[in-house]
Amino acid sequence: MLTGVALDAIFADPRRGHPVALFGRAAAALEKRLYADSRANGAAHVAICVGSAALLGVVATRVRGPLARGAVSAAATWSVLGGTTLGREGAAMAAFLEAGDLAGARARLSHLCGRDPSRLQEAELARATVESIAENTSDAVVAPLVWGAVAGVPGLLAYRAVNTLDAMIGHRNARYERFGWAAARLDDVANAVPARITGLLAVLTAPLAGGSAGRAAAVLRRDGHRHPSPNAGRCEAAFAGALDVTLGGTNVYGGRTEHRPEMGDGRKPEVRDIRRSVRLARAVGFAAAGLAVLTALRG
Template sequence: MDIVLVVGAVLLDFALGDPRFLPHPVVAIGKFISFLEPKLRRLFGNQRLAGVALLVVVAGTTYGLVSALLALAWRFAPAAGIGVGLYIGWVCLAARSLHGESRKVAAALEQGDLAGGRVALSWIVGRETEHLGEEELIRGAVETVAENTSDGVIAPLFYLLLGGPALAAAYKAVNTLDSMVGYKNERYLEFGWASARFDDVANWVPARLTALLMVLAAPLCALSGRGAFLMVRRDGRNHSSPNSGFPEAAAAGALGVRLGGANTYFGKVVEKPTIGDPLVPLSLAAYRGTVRLMYASELLLVGVWVAGRVIAEGF
């Protein structure tokens, strides 16, 4: 049943992505966070302690509710248990959605529509995009797909393999907390501290696993595995995040491009360390190569895990 659940969840994500007409747990988690934030801020005098409580309540509640739902479904009927497990596993994965949203940037550039590309990129990145040229737009799309191959694809799949749908859902709760309160500004510096730090911890292994998978998958995508390996070693830590640099370095090395550099946030230019060497210019071919890396890395992880389970069951 584990194999059926995992393979089925991956295939459903590939085929359907996140249909908007279906309820999504992340939306419910986001509303729960928004509901709890003002109450916990008032309840605790210490904002950092309030943030710790938010993390524990949101992640713990998500894990507990999903576990209870799965148990009830299995008790009702095995088919219901499989169905609920498949659904939770499916909506925790985001390969198809990541491809679809980033593809809007590429589609606009294919039509020569820089303005449309800037708008499309603004939906998936935090940087300002209104003055970016074509190469910078492509850099933004490549960086987003590379980084989120870890956060949105490999990490939830890793936790799905490790602890089933409940653990995958708890990971998504942690990731959602970080995206909502994990900012280094006056409002969230203390309150969001626990969520941001715990998200770093939760992504430590998946980020490095993603880089390894990209190194192994690169030759399957007609890209450079050697380049990916060398850039992970050299530039994997060239990032303000302790994790994001590893998948970005693997992608940059596999593609032979340079990522990082200047980005503008709220009118302020931020110079980020560069990742990779500019052996070829950033082009739509680089974006497409990053998407191939994402899918190939996910399939490689699933394939290795399934093979391991089959061998283990044989013994």
């Protein structure tokens, strides 16, 4: 697992032939065959996709020899982690905004989240970036490591399948309200513990981003449950307290407007807070890697 973390830190995600992209194409092809405005069909789709990923993990761990098994674990860990790519996307957003290139920042935001950037100004682009980095620190780094620690390679692959399906079909719109229900609920369950670990690690590492652990803990405890997502709020509240900013507000997704409660007591995020959030996310990721390895060793 540590080798996989190191590979992600050095190489980030492969640009071509990424296993997650291959899985996404297979899941999309299966959706064409199974789609119906039905929870049952959506549940079947999720069961086949996640079950296949877990089975692949089981088969992969049957290789003989400790070196071969270690190589499989390292490759699987690298393939499901996205921490370095997340940090690079945050740095790219910071660079666009520092240069005053709003058009470039608006176009780049789609790499981090699905909100409509067309009317966002500098402050809202900064907020969107910080919020996305906070949430994705759990989804792309902490959660895969947690599941890898408790369930090995099958856990790594199954979690990434769950999270990818949620991103693909776990939406509240006319097409996926029912078909994507199982994917969205399973993702909530899979991320329940990792999101709370992310929040706690953000509290502990807050000083590395120039923040206060006490303030981060207070905001997490007070505001973590206020987000409409049962998990994202824990991450965003902890980051808000650690960075001493206020997150939340009005977001637009494909014509749908959501008004989210504010979290934190500080000022609105500024461009400089993006790089601070990247630094905090990196610290949380390394702390999670250490915690995951200790958990796996004890297991």
